[in-house]
Amino acid sequence: MRKKIVAGNWKMNKDFQSAKALVNQLRTYVDTHSVHCEVYIAPPSLYTVSAVEEAKGSALGVYTQDVSEHESGAYTGEISVDMVKSVGAQGCIIGHSERRQYHGETDSHCNRKVKMALDKGLVPIYCNGETLEQRKAGQHLEVVKNQTEVALFTLSAEEIKKVVIAYEPVWAIGTGETATPAQAQEIHQHIRGLIASKYGQAVADEVSILYGGSVKPDNAKEIFSQPDIDGGLIGGAALKLEDFSKIIEAFDA
Ligand code: PEP
Secondary structure (H helix, E strand, O other): OOOOEEEEEOOOOOOHHHHHHHHHHHHHHHHHOOOOOEEEEEOOHHHHHHHHHHHOOOOEEEEEOOOOOOOOOOOOOOOOHHHHHHOOOOEEEEOOHHHHHHHOOOHHHHHHHHHHHHHOOOEEEEEEOOOHHHHHOOOHHHHHHHHHHHHHOOOOHHHHOOOEEEEOOHHHOOOOOOOOHHHHHHHHHHHHHHHHHHHOHHHHOOOOEEEEOOOOOOOHHHHHOOOOOOEEEEOHHHOOHHHHHHHHOOOOO
16 A cells, blocks of 8 residues: 655744754654644754754654756755755655746756665655646646656666655746645645556556645645555645645544
């Protein structure tokens, strides 16, 4: 059975004290509630060490928001997979649309990052999704197909099973616009179908595919109830315990 996941991407928000306090609140929350999905957070990487420390012994997983495609060396400002692993984080987000938009990341970069993460035992959350122009032009299925194939289809069947995919239509990120559950389901089913054609249905059925884009407490349940949607990657609503916990509770028993 594939995992149900709610992951929070904190982006470039919060000072150290408030980040620490939120990790603590979330840790207490997952320790004291019966939670029916995996819960991950991706704080700014400067806080990863502290977040791992705060979350130690709990079910709260700590991820980074990005990782380098290079193993080590003269890459100023970057953090390597080995570094992420050595501080005890479990995985990393790869290919978020903001990395693509502001840092020129492509699916070829994502492919190398995903492979590096898997080789070293980190879980990659690989993000893809179309822009508004692409959707308006009716290209969304094709765009997501190309992204998925370039970024992931050099992996073996055993490797792709360990990848978490986050479908995040760019037009829905941080805009308050959400894909309708039917629009999201269409793409999730499409992605799972692509994986099934390449690796077989049994493999495709093991890959968790999250939806991201303005998920909030009041729409999470309907989105997560779609058959091919296995949870969410949450931006804005991950910054407050009250909202994030309600989204986690969209997965009830
Ligand atoms: C994101 O950044 O991955 C995201 C989905 O953001 P938001 O929930 O704020 O749209």
